[in-house]
Every structure is written in structure tokens, then in C-alpha cells.
Amino acid sequence: MEFPYTEAMTVRSLERAFELLEHLTDAGGELALSELTEKAGLPMPTVYRLMQTMVARGYVRQEPSRRYSLGPRLIRLGEGASRLLGSWARPALADLVDRLGETANMALLEGDEVVYVAQVPSRHSMRMFTEVGRRVLPHCTGVGKALLAQLPEEDVRALLARTGMPARTPRTFTDPDALMAELAVVRERGYALDDEEQELGVRCVAVPLSGVHALAAFSVSGPSGRMTPETVEAVVPVMRGAADGFTTGLAGS
Known part of the structure; x- marks a missing residue:
């Protein structure tokens, strides 16, 4: 009743x-x-x-x-909520894979790290794979930059001071001022790009999720040969639509 x-x-x-x-x-x-x-x-x-x-x-x-x-008791609640949020996102991620052909992820910012809470892999034999539950630093990933862009600059600088900015590839941002300029671009255009900054040969696009009551983002990643700049331009509107549909569905549930 x-x-x-x-x-x-x-x-x-x-x-x-x-x-x-x-x-x-x-x-x-x-x-x-x-x-x-x-x-x-x-x-x-x-x-x-x-x-x-x-x-x-x-x-x-x-x-x-x-x-x-x-x-510490909040950790258990947060982990449970993260798992649920990831399960709710899987249909939206599966739709992205169907439409775009590349691996789709959902990630949250927990503490100073990015944690992946859901993934639907591409059907290509050569595809990107990140384990659900994996944690990475945010400065060198597309999804991380989409998450950082939702924070005030002083909070981002404080986080970077705690974690450092280790280089994963020659293309990784290692200077806070340069990353701040990149985050301003992310806010203006509405999406983040990992251009071989986490792993050479891999390009990733990420869009923030609003209205989730957590810092969250969707990302799509694939080999740079398939995820060309032209492909990225076509991928972004589809991802924005998926993000808006997911958050609208959450608000109505």
C-alpha cells in the first residue's frame, strides 16, 4: 500500500x-x-x-x-549506494555501447580518487576494459577531468596538492595551472577528453552527470584509431542525451 x-x-x-x-x-x-x-x-x-x-x-x-x-559507518552506506547507482546506470551504458560501439563507463569521485562503479564493454575484439571498483587519480583521465570540473578551483588545487600529478604518459597534465585551464575548457564545452593521457593509444570522452547528489560522470573510451577527433564530435551529443535521460529518470523514480 x-x-x-x-x-x-x-x-x-x-x-x-x-x-x-x-x-x-x-x-x-x-x-x-x-x-x-x-x-x-x-x-x-x-x-x-x-x-x-x-x-x-x-x-x-x-x-x-x-x-x-x-x-566510518557512512562508508558502508556509500558503498551500497554506489553499487546501486552503478546497476541503475547499466541500461544507459548498454545503450551507449549499442549506439557508439565503444566501451561505456560510469564513475564517481570518492575522496581524492575516481572509482568506476559500472561498465558495459564494447563488442570489438580490441576494446578498453576497466574493472568495476578500480580507483585512479582524476588528473589523467577524461572521466576524472569531468568530475574535477564540477568542483571549485580551490578544492581542485587542494586535491592535487594531496595526490600529486604523476605522469602516466608523455601527454599527462602534470602542471596544476595547465590543468586548471583545461578544466575551464571542459566547463565551457560540457565534456572532457582524455587524449592518450592515461594510456597511449587510448582516447576517452566523458560528460558530467547533474542531479545525482554525487560527483558522477559517464565516459566512452576506445583505441585512438577509432576514437578520432571527428568521431569525438559525433559521440558527444549522444553521450549528453544519455546523461540527461539517466538523470531525468533518477529524478522521476
Whole structure:
């Protein structure tokens, strides 16, 4: 039996707890009680009770500095959500493979790394293959650049300072300023390109996914001989349509 949703049916304390978790996430994972109180616009005793409840359940940690950080129990929830999101994306990825003939992936930004959560391989004997669950640094992949382009510049620079920018090929971006200029281009044109930056002989196109409540992107990759610049121009509109259809379907589900 389904019940019609009404505003009166929401539990306000749960809403506030989720909002506090989102504030922690938006701040990079750690805030002081006073900062949470200011961001939430709630009385400090209310915020304190909610945070201590989540500490007791493992969803929040209280550091020796007394600051609050995201707790380890959220990892299990996040992994489960990532698996579900990947399974929901498979029909859209399969349609991309049918239409474009190349391997299609979905990836998320988790911490400082890109994690692949779904893939449908090409039917070509020579094809690209990335294991679901594989983690890579974002600066040298098309899907990584599509994810980074959704972040403020200061967050990207902080991430790069933590991870470094190791060269995977002679074409890999290894200078933060050069990558920032590339991300500006990605935002303007709406897609990212890995032009043999992760692996020589492989070209990848990626488009961001909006409205997923996570930093996510679709990518299509194949040998450079098939993924020519002309092919890329034809691939991008198809990928944008698939991304829009997937996010619209999520919003309506």
C-alpha cells in the first residue's frame, strides 16, 4: 500500500541530521560545533544532541580537537549506494555501447580518487576494459577531468596538492595551472577528453552527470584509431542525451 507524501509526514529531527551531514561533506568532512551551528541556523544544544546521537551510531566521529568529522559507518552506506547507482546506470551504458560501439563507463569521485562503479564493454575484439571498483587519480583521465570540473578551483588545487600529478604518459597534465585551464575548457564545452593521457593509444570522452547528489560522470573510451577527433564530435551529443535521460529518470523514480 502506498501513502501519498505530505510535508507533515517528514520527521524534522531526521531532516536536520541529514542536513548536518551534508554540511560536513560540503566542508570537506570536518567542522567544529560552532561552525555547524552557524551553517545549520539551529540552536547549539540542538546541534550538539544531533551530533552526539550520530557519534554514538558511528555516522560521525568526534576528533581529539573536539571537531566533528564524517564517521566510518557512512562508508558502508556509500558503498551500497554506489553499487546501486552503478546497476541503475547499466541500461544507459548498454545503450551507449549499442549506439557508439565503444566501451561505456560510469564513475564517481570518492575522496581524492575516481572509482568506476559500472561498465558495459564494447563488442570489438580490441576494446578498453576497466574493472568495476578500480580507483585512479582524476588528473589523467577524461572521466576524472569531468568530475574535477564540477568542483571549485580551490578544492581542485587542494586535491592535487594531496595526490600529486604523476605522469602516466608523455601527454599527462602534470602542471596544476595547465590543468586548471583545461578544466575551464571542459566547463565551457560540457565534456572532457582524455587524449592518450592515461594510456597511449587510448582516447576517452566523458560528460558530467547533474542531479545525482554525487560527483558522477559517464565516459566512452576506445583505441585512438577509432576514437578520432571527428568521431569525438559525433559521440558527444549522444553521450549528453544519455546523461540527461539517466538523470531525468533518477529524478522521476
